[in-house]
Amino acid sequence: MKEDLPTQRIDAAGWSSAELLAKLQGFQEGDRVNVQLEGQKALSGICAGIDQALTVKVEGAVGNFACLLASQATIDISGDVGDGFAHSLISGHANARGSAGDFLAAYAGGGFVSVLGRAGFRCALGLNGGDVFVRSSVGDQAGCSMRQGTLVLGNGAGEQLGAGMLGGTIYVRGEVKSLWAGLRNIRMKDPDFLRLSLLLARAGIKSDGRDFKAYAPKAAK
């Protein structure tokens, strides 16, 4: 680990997403980078396609499709993120301290996506193996068409939770407005609690997961 390495600062005011990505690609594996975006228009595609084990802290809000197809990196965004955050994430950790727009972590095939604020419509759409955590409320149809992976919702869910879900598991704490007809409540066992508590710990939340309920599609085993 390179915990003791100094963080390198980039003032990206006025830069395009492509310029920022090119700059980030010049860093070494394990480097820690702080990117200043505050006061700038929210750029789309920030950190898209980044494929190095960097730790990137972005100060400010970002636009749509940030972290698309990203892998290995740990990306922490201090502000809000737009629609399609961490779309098709491959691996690594994408974290937003603000709120996320619609289609959070759509089709993410791996890695971990966490949002400490709210998330919009159809979060975890078509989730394909990644793990997603939203601390505050989410919009309707969370977990829509999920295939694999885990969605953890810390403050309830909107209408039609898990609509069209094919696989994976949803853990919810709080009120669910309505469930999709093909979804069922499953009894949580010790491995579920362990898995859930580890995911919550990764998002910086200490909990044993005893106050969560688990859901899976009826067709799935």
Add this chain to the structure above:
Amino acid sequence: MSAEPNLLDELFIANGELLLCDPLHGDFSTNSPKSASPPGIMNSLGVSNRLAFSHSLIVRNVSPPETATWTGLCRSLKNQRIPIYTSAASMNDLPNDVIPTRCCQVFANAPLDAPELTTADLIEIECFDRRLQRWGWSAEIGRQRLADFVTAVRLGCGGNAAVGVGLPITANALDVQACLDADIDFLCLTGEAASISAQDLVGLSAVRHQCRSSSRAQLPIVVDLPVLAAADMVKLLCLGASLVCIDHWLTRRLPKKQAAHKATGLGADLLRSLPTASSDEEKVAALDEALTQLAAAVRCHFDQTRFAGDKCYDHLRTSSLALHKMLGIPLLQARSD
């Protein structure tokens, strides 16, 4: 069985010598110069990813045939600089020197496949849901987020690939405008029927017109319609296409897989001793020759018009009053003598 009527037969190329000689029927010869000015796809990020094609052909929906033919086909495409839509896996066993320009498709409401995308030269975001078998924008993209998605995909794939959008050829103007506003690198228009309809030609013409109106007259437009003859491909170029799919032409020429010879009984030995129709090498050589001739035919037109899709109707005449009215193509003048 009667042949399907071909609407393109109603169109004639006014200035091109090409229409007089169809390479598919044997008597083709051209004296066109070798140095064609190729159309290019320039990534809007301004990086060096210009893709130059020696002419305006592309292969889009051809499944990889048996190994020997597939290698030969790829070699021919590489030599002719014709791109092909295919999976990265289909090229795994090919030698490096026969790998042509590869395009890949991203379908609506489906995950992005990173290895496919990052190794492709062209990426098409096709607004077609394969599961539901219908056209439509992916839920998370839509018209309003298309520009951001194109930017993100371009960056996510290293910035070197050209990113385009696939629409039905009869797409409405709002969808086309969303693509133009998204600064795409190319547009792909697909016909939906087994034969070419007037709506297809009107659609192509309208999209090219819209490109011109939006100051993107040179936007490459790939057209996927069932065309079989070089002359028809050229007519589509005159109507506004930049690259024409040769899938139907090619499928008819790809050698068919032959069932194992299992003749038994009287005369079986005699049958086995008869010479077979042709070896794989001969089939591949014939295909390569046909492809070379087709490429030369289209290039001949290309040299005359300099770039496809720009002068359009200058080179076309029609005998159809309907096409004249719908597309504004001048009517073919009857010879007075």
